[in-house]
Amino acid sequence: MVLAGSARAAVITGCGVVSPLGSTLDAFWDGLIAGRCAFAPIRRFPADDLDPATVAEVAGYDEDADRAGAFALTAAEQALEGAGIRIEQLDPARVGVALGTTLGGMAIFETWDAAVAAGSPTPPGLERVPYYSPAARLADVLGARGPVMTPQLACASGTAAAMLAADWVRAGRADVVLAGGTDLLCRFVVAGFNCLHATADVARPFDRDRRGLVLGEGAAVMVVEEATHAARRGARVRARVLGTGAAADATHMTAPDREGSGVVRAVLAALADAGLDPAAVDFVSAHGTGTPFNDAMEARALERLFGDRAVPVNSIKGAIGHTLGAAGAFEAVMCSAVLGDGTVPPIVGLEHPDPACEALDLVRGESRRHDVRVALSTSSGFAGANAALVLGRA
Amino acid sequence: MTEIAITGAAAVVVGELAESPEAVRVRAARAERVTQLVLAAAGRALADAGLMMTDGAPRPRLGVVLGTAFGCFLTNAAYQRRLAADGAKLASPRLFAATVSNAAAGEVAIGFRLGGPAVTVTAGGAAGLLAIAHAADLVATGRADAMVAGGMDASDEALERWLADGGMAMGEAPPRDGAGILVLEPLQGARRRGVPLRGRVLGHAAGFTPERDVEAAAVRAAIVSSLEDAGVQPADLSLVIVRDVPRTAERTRRALQAVFDGTLPRVQYPSAAYGETFAAAGPLALVAALADAGVSAPFLVLDVCPSGHVGALVAAAAAGRA
Numbered sequence: 001m002v003l004a005g006s007a008r009a010a011v012i013t014g015c016g017v018v019s020p021l022g023s024t025l026d027a028f029w030d031g032l033i034a035g036r037c038a039f040a041p042i043r044r045f046p047a048d049d050l051d052p053a054t055v056a057e058v059a060g061y062d063e064d065a066d067r068a069g070a071f072a073l074t075a076a077e078q079a080l081e082g083a084g085i086r087i088e089q090l091d092p093a094r095v096g097v098a099l100g101t102t103l104g105g106m107a108i109f110e111t112w113d114a115a116v117a118a119g120s121p122t123p124p125g126l127e128r129v130p131y132y133s134p135a136a137r138l139a140d141v142l143g144a145r146g147p148v149m150t151p152q153l154a155c156a157s158g159t160a161a162a163m164l165a166a167d168w169v170r171a172g173r174a175d176v177v178l179a180g181g182t183d184l185l186c187r188f189v190v191a192g193f194n195c196l197h198a199t200a201d202v203a204r205p206f207d208r209d210r211r212g213l214v215l216g217e218g219a220a221v222m223v224v225e226e227a228t229h230a231a232r233r234g235a236r237v238r239a240r241v242l243g244t245g246a247a248a249d250a251t252h253m254t255a256p257d258r259e260g261s262g263v264v265r266a267v268l269a270a271l272a273d274a275g276l277d278p279a280a281v282d283f284v285s286a287h288g289t290g291t292p293f294n295d296a297m298e299a300r301a302l303e304r305l306f307g308d309r310a311v312p313v314n315s316i317k318g319a320i321g322h323t324l325g326a327a328g329a330f331e332a333v334m335c336s337a338v339l340g341d342g343t344v345p346p347i348v349g350l351e352h353p354d355p356a357c358e359a360l361d362l363v364r365g366e367s368r369r370h371d372v373r374v375a376l377s378t379s380s381g382f383a384g385a386n387a388a389l390v391l392g393r394a
Numbered sequence: 395m396t397e398i399a400i401t402g403a404a405a406v407v408v409g410e411l412a413e414s415p416e417a418v419r420v421r422a423a424r425a426e427r428v429t430q431l432v433l434a435a436a437g438r439a440l441a442d443a444g445l446m447m448t449d450g451a452p453r454p455r456l457g458v459v460l461g462t463a464f465g466c467f468l469t470n471a472a473y474q475r476r477l478a479a480d481g482a483k484l485a486s487p488r489l490f491a492a493t494v495s496n497a498a499a500g501e502v503a504i505g506f507r508l509g510g511p512a513v514t515v516t517a518g519g520a521a522g523l524l525a526i527a528h529a530a531d532l533v534a535t536g537r538a539d540a541m542v543a544g545g546m547d548a549s550d551e552a553l554e555r556w557l558a559d560g561g562m563a564m565g566e567a568p569p570r571d572g573a574g575i576l577v578l579e580p581l582q583g584a585r586r587r588g589v590p591l592r593g594r595v596l597g598h599a600a601g602f603t604p605e606r607d608v609e610a611a612a613v614r615a616a617i618v619s620s621l622e623d624a625g626v627q628p629a630d631l632s633l634v635i636v637r638d639v640p641r642t643a644e645r646t647r648r649a650l651q652a653v654f655d656g657t658l659p660r661v662q663y664p665s666a667a668y669g670e671t672f673a674a675a676g677p678l679a680l681v682a683a684l685a686d687a688g689v690s691a692p693f694l695v696l697d698v699c700p701s702g703h704v705g706a707l708v709a710a711a712a713a714g715r716a
Contacts, residue, residue, distance in 0.1 A: 093619070113474050148702070269511075
């Protein structure tokens with residue numbers, strides 16, 4: 001194979017979001033910085049038997065049955081506009097899509113299942129059900145004709161999408177990749193997390209009183225571009241992708257490794273890829289779901305990585321909820337803004353830090369001014385999936 | 395430039411685990427069908443490569459990349475049916491926890507002690523080939539010492555019904571279960587370990603062809619890129635393996651005609667041998683071609699899925715094999 005080698009680098013030149021805090025980059029960032037919380041009772045579908053029924057919904061998009069695809073399309077269009085890219089002016093075979101999701105067109109699937117059970121006519125749009133569909137919709141509508149893939153790493157899918165994108169760009173398999181994640185709320189997923197006793201009415205990442213996560217929805221998409229390609233266009237670089245890593249826990253299908261060994265391996269792989277050691281990391285965007293096990297596992301992993309060194313840590317899941325396949329992408333967008341702005345958003349919902357997490361410098365209360373040159377974002381999901389991203393200042 | 399060796403290969407169309415290690419059999423008994431297929435195939439491929447291990451600490455430099463068209467669809471359907479029929483209070487936590495397409499990769503990592511990258515991708519039926527391609531890149535860039543990689547899918551009445559309702563049935567071949575799994579590692583590493591080579595991955599490319607791409611430009615571009623990546627000319631190929639689906643047949647034909655310009659080698663359709671195995675189709679055909687003594691020169695596996703996803707992978711069976 002003729003891999004392009006180390007001469008190529010991946011940078012982020014555009015970001016777009018459809019989020020529970022608003023559907024522009026400014027609304028998302030301003031909401032995070034202000035410490036706003038988007039949690040409210042479920043509005044969009046029957047929730048009488050759902051308990052808890054608190055979620056973070058996106059306003060609008062009611063007319064499109066493929067809600068996750070619609071979110072992603074808007075976010076991708078924002079990202080392309082922000083990057084100043086028109087795909088039709090590029091070689092379309094050099095433009096790819098890497099878009100994570102855990103639900104795809106699940107709401108359409110619910111409708112189909114109900115129709116089959118009732119013996120009534122089945123709904124249109126069944127081709128939008130599969131997990132690969134939102135990425136395919138983006139490629140189809142926006143004109144990307146290069147690699148198109150949907151990473152399936154459960155709740156680490158959004159981070160894995162950025163990983164795939166950066167890997168393709170650096171290996172010379174694409175010059176521009178729309179990378180991100182999208183997911184929607186529906187009964188399927190809310191009932192599922194409820195029956196696992198993983199949900200709560202408020203998410204309190206790293207708090208001693210945390211009881212569970214709050215589900216959210218939305219999409220975040222980045223333009224990941226080859227550095228020289230971006231420079232030739234005179235594009236503004238928002239962040240550099242310095243390294244990517246993934247690792248399996250290889251311990252349990254639903255419970256995280258208590259020692260955080262999978263996260264540690266993923267982070268060390270990403271840092272090795274970046275040619276950095278843990279001392280270079282200035283800020284960590286944690287997975288931080290607010291479930292008892294996840295946060296304890298992560299605290300342990302970060303302690304193993306950073307020892308006594310106080311590295312500011314946040315989680316945005318107390319603000320926008322756990323957006324599943326989009327979560328890692330939202331967090332990468334947030335990290336890009338932190339690198340550019342020098343402000344770290346606080347962990348919404350954190351009031352009494354868990355003594356078991358005392359090794360962490362948790363950003364709480366107000367947002368914090370902090371000079372960040374290197375940001376680390378980690379994600380973990382069911383089946384022991386972990387992915388890590390190391391981003392650098394432009 | 396790192397050359398990629400294939401040191402393990404297994405094709406499985408029935409989740410038969412009789413030859414699997416006991417630790418894996420026990421886990422597989424609780425898993426969904428697609429995971430059983432992959433556990434059986436991965437076990438055989440790892441044994442083939444001399445990398446079988448079922449206990450001890452996870453091996454951080456060994457990982458897995460799997461591709462699937464429909465992943466956990468069967469589990470999703472079972473979970474959803476119960477949720478809709480009995481309400482949220484009776485939703486099944488056991489089923490919901492398995493409604494992730496990376497369950498098979500997770501089980502493979504646990505069962506065979508793989509602590510490196512565990513990645514699952516979907517890209518329609520092309521996902522299996524693209525998984526092998528991504529694993530090859532992870533090995534080539536030094537991110538892993540060896541990768542288990544391949545494609546998997548399983549079908550049942552719910553999946554067939556949904557495909558039919560959506561007008562998405564692939565073609566004439568009946569849906570079947572399948573998993574085609576390889577073990578990839580650097581050629582030098584394989585030589586150092588002294589394991590027999592099954593073949594090599596020479597190059598690959600991916601693309602996307604929507605229905606309106608009637609000229610098949612994206613298919614052509616993917617074929618050309620994969621050959622360039624492999625450093626081979628169209629005339630060097632001994633065999634082309636393609637997905638046989640009416641909805642993409644014309645685009646496939648046009649692209650092949652444009653690239654090969656009347657010199658098209660023998661063409662094979664995996665569905666003729668295995669039925670429609672979706673993302674397992676390309677990897678299953680690849681495994682078969684590696685074992686085919688008649689295929690000594692490089693061959694192309696091309697998948698143009700009705701979803702629009704295109705995968706093109708150039709491989710060769712081990713030189714000098716009888």
